[in-house]
Structures are given as structure tokens and as C-alpha cells.
Amino acid sequence: MTDVTHHSQVWTYRTPRARLLLWGGWFALVALFVYCWQVMTAGTMWVFVWDAPKQAADIGGRMLPPRWGYLGELMGPLWDTINIATLGTLGGVIMAVPVAFLAARNTSPSLLVLRPIALFIIVASRSINALIWALLLVAIIGPGLLAGIIAIALRSIGFIGKLLYEAIEETDARQIEAITATGASGAQVLSYGIVPQVLPTFWGITVFRWDINIRESAILGLVGAGGLGLKLEASLNTLAWSQISVILLLILGTVVVSEWVSSKVRHAII
Amino acid sequence: MSAPYPTRWTRPPQIIKDRRWRIAVQVGIVIYLVLAMGTVEVNWTRVYEGLERGQRFVMGFLQPDFASRWRDISNGLVESLTMTLTSTVVGVAISVPIGIGAARNIAPVWIYRICRSIIAVSRALQEIIIAIFLVAMFGFGPFAGFLTLSFATIGFIAKLLADDIEEIEEAQAEAIRSTGASWWQVVNYAVQPQVMPRLIGLSLYRLDINFRESAVIGIVGAGGIGATLNTAISRYEYDSAGAILLIIIGIVMVAEYSSSYLRKFLQ
Numbered sequence: 001m002t003d004v005t006h007h008s009q010v011w012t013y014r015t016p017r018a019r020l021l022l023w024g025g026w027f028a029l030v031a032l033f034v035y036c037w038q039v040m041t042a043g044t045m046w047v048f049v050w051d052a053p054k055q056a057a058d059i060g061g062r063m064l065p066p067r068w069g070y071l072g073e074l075m076g077p078l079w080d081t082i083n084i085a086t087l088g089t090l091g092g093v094i095m096a097v098p099v100a101f102l103a104a105r106n107t108s109p110s111l112l113v114l115r116p117i118a119l120f121i122i123v124a125s126r127s128i129n130a131l132i133w134a135l136l137l138v139a140i141i142g143p144g145l146l147a148g149i150i151a152i153a154l155r156s157i158g159f160i161g162k163l164l165y166e167a168i169e170e171t172d173a174r175q176i177e178a179i180t181a182t183g184a185s186g187a188q189v190l191s192y193g194i195v196p197q198v199l200p201t202f203w204g205i206t207v208f209r210w211d212i213n214i215r216e217s218a219i220l221g222l223v224g225a226g227g228l229g230l231k232l233e234a235s236l237n238t239l240a241w242s243q244i245s246v247i248l249l250l251i252l253g254t255v256v257v258s259e260w261v262s263s264k265v266r267h268a269i270i
Numbered sequence: 271m272s273a274p275y276p277t278r279w280t281r282p283p284q285i286i287k288d289r290r291w292r293i294a295v296q297v298g299i300v301i302y303l304v305l306a307m308g309t310v311e312v313n314w315t316r317v318y319e320g321l322e323r324g325q326r327f328v329m330g331f332l333q334p335d336f337a338s339r340w341r342d343i344s345n346g347l348v349e350s351l352t353m354t355l356t357s358t359v360v361g362v363a364i365s366v367p368i369g370i371g372a373a374r375n376i377a378p379v380w381i382y383r384i385c386r387s388i389i390a391v392s393r394a395l396q397e398i399i400i401a402i403f404l405v406a407m408f409g410f411g412p413f414a415g416f417l418t419l420s421f422a423t424i425g426f427i428a429k430l431l432a433d434d435i436e437e438i439e440e441a442q443a444e445a446i447r448s449t450g451a452s453w454w455q456v457v458n459y460a461v462q463p464q465v466m467p468r469l470i471g472l473s474l475y476r477l478d479i480n481f482r483e484s485a486v487i488g489i490v491g492a493g494g495i496g497a498t499l500n501t502a503i504s505r506y507e508y509d510s511a512g513a514i515l516l517i518i519i520g521i522v523m524v525a526e527y528s529s530s531y532l533r534k535f536l537q
Contacts, residue, residue, distance in 0.1 A: 013459070029359070032355065033355065033356060033359045036351075036352040036355045036356050037352070037356050039348060039352045040349065040352040040353055040356055040412050040413070040416060041412075041413060043411060043412075044411055044412070044413045045409055045411070048408055048409035049408055049409070049413060052407040052408050055406065055407045055408075056407050059403070059406060059407070079309065080309070083306040083309065083310060086302075086306065087306060087307075087310070123519065123522070123523055123526070124519050126522075127482060127518055127519045127522035127523070128485075128515060128518065128519070129482060129483070129485065129486040131398065131486050131489060132485065132486060132489075132496075132499065132515075135489065135499070135500065135503050136327065136503060136511070139323070139327075139503050139504070139506070140320045140323050140324040140327060141316065141317045141320040141321075141324070142313060142316040142317065142320055144311065144312065144313065145310045145311065145312075146310065146312045146317065149310070191281075192281060196281070215396060218396075219396060219398050219399065222398065222489070222490065223489065236402065248399065251396075251399075252394060252395075255394065256394075
């Protein structure tokens, strides 16, 4: 039994070939990183970068005693922010549900035409952030809550649509078959076969998206779409850092509360 | 003698079983909607005037103008893409030790607490708010954007990596440990092979998210394609804005498909 002695006696994790490939991959990544870094920092003013700790200390000093008296003024914008998120989620849900049913393989009426269109709507809505939608809508329909609500709604279509159509595709085919076997029409199959199966998921997705929308609507005002962001923008423009710290703490508090609510509701449903 | 068997059947309620609760929730929703709608002030004449502008935007989207602003667009794109790659690499490199530290099964308690609080801070703050601060500190340009995205990446990758490490198969770690391996060798031979495919998948996903975010943080001055888009919209050049949006959608689609393909290939 001397056949195997030519093998290395020391155990290694990978074969030499795999190791070579791995090193090649890492080398390529590092080279790409260095190249990108060079391109990105070509226009960087390093004086400002080295100055940053001093700037940070300066801003921190200005922020630190937060102007709590400002909190009273923020209650109106806070209510607006919550409304933008809630009404936006509502609008998003209303538009996302038909899109999801068109995009799901098992409910789509036409796989060749309508399904790709629905999938494109989902991708387009997902790849453009709510802030960009708000930027566009403020330019089109003017500043105010309505632009924020529509921006949130348009952004929510992609998220809710994608998760919902995946849930519809994962429904149990036997239950749908059982309903169909009773002679049910298409609408009845939808109502008695598919909806009961996806309803808990649907509510979970909606509440989850509402939670995300609260975060997003808090900053939409930066481009003029109402809510807390409007106050943030005003304070930033006047360099009132002690007001900014109050606003940020309020946003943080709201986010924590909405996250708590959404996790409670999702636990109760699912 | 029981009641005659019903010939009609209605579907039982799905989520809230108690009838009183259902009515209370429905009334509450209606009251909220009335209150909320009441406070939303809409200037309908302004909206009506805007419709014409909206039509021009839709036309611009359908006939995008790539050529006349191509220099600005390509500069913005290069900034965004380089920012995306460097911030993902740096962010992942920083998140790996933090993620290992935030896994309860391989890190001591005090390190665990520190790492978890770093993650919590990074997740609680929005990218755009961090960007505002970093632009104020580091000046305008892609460097502030790079720092913002790196910071946001830490919260995302480190949290998911830590959760993943906490769920590894303990038997393999036990086997390596029983050979007398040190802590470092356990991490290298037992933990790393189990979490590596998922870490690569998460990094690719984060690359995708970072590109999308890089289009946003430009609005507050952190460089990238967002700055170009902001300029195009505020100059009412809807055809250029449409071109930029189409490029963003195209790149996100390509990134999504190629990253899902790569993830399938790696697993």
C-alpha cells in the first residue's frame, strides 16, 4: 500500500488551483478598489478632510444643549409626517395589489404582456428612492403634503408589490384547485382560494412598509414635501444646530415607537 | 331538533375574530382618515397648473435626452459607481470584525455589548441625515458620500452577519474545538466556511443598495448622480432628468439580475 504516498502529508483546506483562483479574485478586487479610490478622491479637498474633527467638535458644541422649547412647534409637522406615511402607505397598497396579482405567475392573465409590464413597474418603483420621487413631484405639483403622500405611495408600490406577488406565487395550489372544483368563477377563486392564504402576509407587509415610510417621510421635507423635514431644512439653512438636535431626537423617538408598533402588530398577525 | 342546515355560507372573518373589536377598529380607521384628510391642505389650482408640467416630464421620460448633458451625467455616474464600490468594500471590511464581535456564541459579553450598540446606532440613523452631518464636516463631494455609505453598510452587514454566526451548526465548531484549536482557528475553520456564502450574497445585495442610496445622498451635497439629478430637476430639464432616471433604473436592474445570478452560482 504505497500508492498514496505521493500525496502531500499536510492537510490543506483547498487545492492549489482553487487557492490560485481565490488569490486572483482577491487581487482583482483590491486593484479595482484602489483604482476606484483614486478616481473618487481625485477632486477631494484634503484640507477639509483633515479639518473634520475640529468641525465635528464645533458642531457638537453648538448642538449640545438642545433647545427643548422648540419641541412645541414640532407637533404640527410630526402629525403631518405621520399622515404622509399612513396615507402614502394606503395609496401604495391600493396601487400595489393589482400590480402584484398581474405579476404573480399563477394569477397573471397574460404571461407575455402584462406580467413583464407589472414587473417593470415594480423594479422602477423600487429603484427610485422616495426622496427622488418627492423631488420630481414637488417640481410638478408644487410643495406640500400631497407631493410627499404621492411620493411615498409610488415608492411603496415596488416593495409591497414584490413581496405580495412572491406570497401569491407560494400559495397552496390544492386549496385553489378545491375551490375551482366547486365551479367557482375567477373572482370567487380569488376571494375564497387565494385571498385567505395571503391575507396575513399582506397585513404583515403593509405594517412593515408603514414603519419604513415613517422613517422616509420624516426627511421628505428636505426637498419641500412637508413634515418634519421642512423644519429640519429651515434649521439647517439658518445653522440653528440646537434646533436640529431636537428634531433629530424627535425623529429617532418616532422611529423607535413605529418600529415597536410594527413588530407588535406583525407578531400578533403571523 | 336542531336548526335546519344553512344553505348559504359566508366566509368567516380572517384577522380580527371578535365582532366588537372589528367594529371598533373600523370606526377608528374612519375617524383617523377624516382627521388626516382634514389637515392635508392641497392647493388644487397649483396642482392643476402642474399637470401640464407633469405631462412634459412624462414626455421627457419617454424621449430622454442623453446627449446634451452627457458630460455631467457621466461625471455623476463615475462618482456614484466608484463611491458605491469603495464604500461597500470598506463597509464590509469594517463590519466583519464587528459582526464577529456581535455574535453571542463566539464573543465575550462586554465586546458583544459594544458591537451591538455600534450596530444599533448605525441602523437607527438614516443615510440622508448622516450625509447632512458628514457634508458639514468633510465638505461637499463624493468623499462625504463614501463615508455615509460605509457607515450605513456597517449596520446592515454586521447585524445580518452576527445573526448568521449565532445560528451556525454548533457541532462543527465543537469538532474543530475538540482538536485543540485556538479561538482564531475555530473562527477560521468552523465559522467562516459556514457563513461565507451568505456574507458574499449580503455584500452583493448591499452593493446594489449602496448604488441606489448614492443617487439620493447627492441631493444634500454628497456627490454622485443624485447631485446631477437634483440640478436637472431644479433647472426643469425634464428630458435630462428622465435620462438619468432611466440610467439609474437600468443599472439597478442589471445589478439585481447579475447579483442574483452570482449568488446562485456561489451557493
